[in-house]
Amino acid sequence: MLGFVIQRLLQAVVVMLVMSMLVFAGVYAIGNPIDVFLPANATQEIRAQTIAAYGFDRPLWEQYWRFLVRLAHGDFGRSLIFGMPVLPLILSKLPATLEIALAAVLVGTLLGVPLGIYAGYRPNSPLARLIMALSIFGFSVPTFWIGLVLILTFGVYLGWLPAGSRGDTVLVFGVPFSFLTWNGLQHMLLPALNLTFFKLAMMIRLSRAGTREIMLTDTIKFARAAGLSERAVLGRHVLKLISIPIVTVFGLELGSTLAFAVVTETIFSWPGVGKLIIDSITSLDRPVMVAYLVLVAFLFITINLLVDLTYATLDPRLRRGRTA
C-alpha cells in the first residue's frame, strides 16, 4: 500500500509540474496586464519600471523559473489588483466556497442516493418516474439558469431569502463560516441549493443505474431466497454494492463543485474563490489565475488519490489479501 501511495505521489509531482508549465505559458500568452492596472496617463518611465519590477521583461522560461523558485518557498506571487500575496488571498476566499460546495454535495448525496435506489428498485412506479423527471431536469438545466430562477422566485418575487453576499459569519479557529448564524445560513441557502441541483440529479442517475443492474443479479435473488426482507436487501446488499461508484463520484464531484461554484458565486455575489477567479480573468490578474489553477490541479490530484485509496478499502477484491 505504501509503495502505491509513493508511486502516486511521484506521479502527482510530475503532473503538477507539467500543469504549472501549461498554465504559466497559457496565462502569460494573453494580454498585457500592465495596461490594466497602470493609470492611462502613466509616463513611459513608470511603465518600464513597473514592467521590470514584475519581471515581465524577462524571457518566459526565466519568469517560469523564478515562479518555481518562489513557489518552493510557498510564495505564489502578489495579486496585481489586490496588491497582496496570492496564497493568503485565495485561502481567505476558500472557506466561503468550501462551505457551499460541501453543503451542496452532501445534500445531493444524502438525498439523491435513496431517491435513486428507489427509482432503480421500482423503475415503473409513478414516484420513480417523478424522481427521474426531476433528475433529467437537474441534469439538463444550466446551473446559472437555476440560479436566476431561484433569485427571481425566492429573492425578488417572494422576498423570503437574501440573494447576494455572505451574511453574518462566525469565526471558527479564525476562519469565517456562515452556516453557524441564522442570517448566514439564510444567505447560504440559495447558492447551496443552486449547486445541489446538478449533484442531486447526478447521484440519482448513478444510484438508479447501479440499483437497476444489481436488482437483476443472482446475488439479490439468492438474498431473497434466504428470506431477507426487502429492507435488508436494499439497505445492506444493494447499498454496499453501489457505494463503491458513489464514493468515487462523491470525491470527484466535490472537486468539480469547487469549480462549478464559479457560476453560482458570480450570480449570487458569493465572495468565494470562484468569484475571485472570474474577477481575475476579467482583470487579467495573472498571478491569481496561475496560483488558482495550480491549486485546483493540486486539489484534484489529491482528491483522485484519496478516491483511489477509499476504493481500495471499500472493495475487498482490490485489497491484497490471502486467498483460499
Added chain:
Amino acid sequence: MTLPPALVAFWDDFRANRVALGALILGAVIIAGAVLAPVIAPQNTYDIASLNLMDARRPPGFVGSSGYVHYLGTDAQGRDVLSAIMFGLRISIQMGLMAGAIALTLGATLGVAAAYFGGRTEMLIMRIIDLQLSFPAILLALVLSALLGQGKTQLVTALVTAQYAYFARTAHGAASAERNKDYIEAALSTPLGPGSVVFRHLLPNCLPPLIVVATVQIANAISLEATLSFLGVGLPVTEPSLGMLIANGFQYMMSGRYWISIYPGIALIALIISINLVGDQVRDQLNPRLKR
C-alpha cells in the same frame, strides 16, 4: 425503400416510450424553428434598421410600431424576443454541433488509436485522457475561453478541449474490448491489414456508445456555451446566442421584466432536455445489461 429490420425494431422500441417520442418531436420543432429562422421569424434581429427603441422592453403581446404582435415581448433594444430566440438558437445549436462533431472525431481517433496500438502509446494517451477527465470541463472551458478571447472559433476550441476526452474514453473502452477478441488477431494477420480492422471492426463497435455520448455532449456543449456567454467570456456581442440573451435580460429581471431572460431560458432548457431525453432512451435501448 426498405429499412433494415434491426432499425425498424429499434424505432418501434423507441416509439414505445412516449416521453422520449415527445422529446424527439419537441427537439425537432425547436431545431426546425432555428433552421428556418430567416424565413419564418417575425423580425430579422441582425437588421439594426428594423429595430425601434420605442418598442424596447415591452411585455408579451405588445403590438409594435411595425404593426406585428410581439408574442414574447421585446428586449432592451426593441428586438422581438421570439425572433431573437430563434436566431439565438441557431448560434447555440451551431456551436453545440460543431464542438460535438470535432470532439467526436478527435476523441474517437485517439481512443481507437490507443486501443489499436496498445502498449506505451495506449498508456500515454489514456493517461492524459484520464487526467483531463478528472478535471471539471467547465473550468477548462472557462479558462481556455478567457485565454483565447471571444469568438466562435475560440469558443469551439474551448468546448472541444473540454469534451473530447469523454469521447476518447468511450471509444477506447469499446475498441479495446473488441481488439482483444481472437478474430481481430486473425484479421490482422490477413492481407486485409490494419485499415480494414479499424474501419470494419473497431469503429463500428464504438459507434453505438459514441452516439449516446455524442447526444449528451452536444447538450452539454450548448449548456456550456450558454454558461460561458452568460459569464461574458463566450461569444462576442455580435453573436447573440441564448446565453447572451439571458445575460442581457438579467438586469431587467429584478424590475419585473422577466420575459427578456425567461423565454430564451425556456427555449434553451427545452432544447437541452429534449436532447437528453432522447439520448437517455437510446442509451437504455443500447445497454445489453438491461435486456432480459
Added chain:
Amino acid sequence: MTAPLLAVEGLTTEFATKAGILRAVNGVSFEVARGEVMGLVGESGSGKTVTGFSILGLIDPPGRVTGGSVRLDGQELVGLPGGAMRAIRGKRIAMVFQDPAMTLNPVLSIGTQMGLAIRAHANMSEAKARQHMAAVLTRVGIPDAARRLDAFPHQFSGGMRQRVAIAMALLHAPDLIIADEPTTALDVSIQAQILAEVKSLVAETGMAMIWISHDLATVSSLAHRIAVMYAGRIVEQGPAVAVLRQPRHRYTSGLLASLPSRAQPGAELVQIPGAPPSLTALPPGCAFAPRCPRADRACETLPAMTREGQRVHACHHPVEAGEAA
C-alpha cells in the same frame, strides 16, 4: 402413506414478452416426501429453474405464477402475501444456485452475509450467530471456519464458495432445499466431493431436496425419484432406478442414450436431433414430436399422463421393454 412434504399441482408460470405470452412452466405436478431427493431433469430452457423459483415465489415481473398450487405441509404457498412467504424462504425452504461466484455478494464478508440470513428468521446475539455460522460451515467441510467468517467470497475457491452457499441454505435447518445445478460450475473432482457431501447431509438431517440438473449422471447418483421436464411440462416421472433403467418417454430414452458413459468405446455418440421448440410457439400436441423418431398423427394431440404403478409418463408411443432406444 403419509402426506407429502411438498405437493405441486398444475403449477403454471408465464412471462409476458414482446413475442407474446411465454409459458415457462406448464401445468407441472409432483410431490416430494420428507427425506426424499427428487431429481428435476431437463435441457436448459425446459423450465426446471423457473419451477424452483415459482415454488419459492421468486418470479420477478414480467413473470407471474398464473395457475396451480404449491402446498408445503398442506399450506398453500401460491398467492401467499409477501411477509408470510418471506418467513418460509430460507427458513423452511432454502435454495442453492448454480454459480456461487454470481450469488454471493462480492463486497460483503461471508459472516456478514450469513448473519443477514440468520437474522432474517431468528433473533440471535452476535456471538451466538457467529458460533452457529462456524458450526454450519464446518459441517459442509470448510476448515478453520470461525476464522474464515471475515473472509470475502473472492478469497474462496469455487468449490469452497459453493459450500458456503450450501451452508447458508442449511442455517435454519430447512425441511426442503431446492438445489439449482449447484455443481455445474465446478470442476468434476469437486463436483464428486460436493455430491458425496450433500448425500450424507440429506441422510443425516432427513431433509428433502429438489436437485435440478441437466445432467442425468449426477442426478442418478443422488435422487430417489426423477422427474423429466421438456418445454415446460413434466413428461416422465418415477422412482430413479425405474426411470433410468427402463425409460418410457422417448425424450428420456433419448437423453439416456446420449450420455457419453453409455456409449460403446469407438461408437459414435447418439444425439437427439433438432432443438427444443420456442416456448412462445409450442406445437399443439406433444412438444417433443418434431424431434421424435416415432412421431405420427397421434402425436398432434397432447398425450395424457399415463400412470403405471409408481410412475407416470406422457407419451403416445412409450418405449417398450426390450426395445432399443
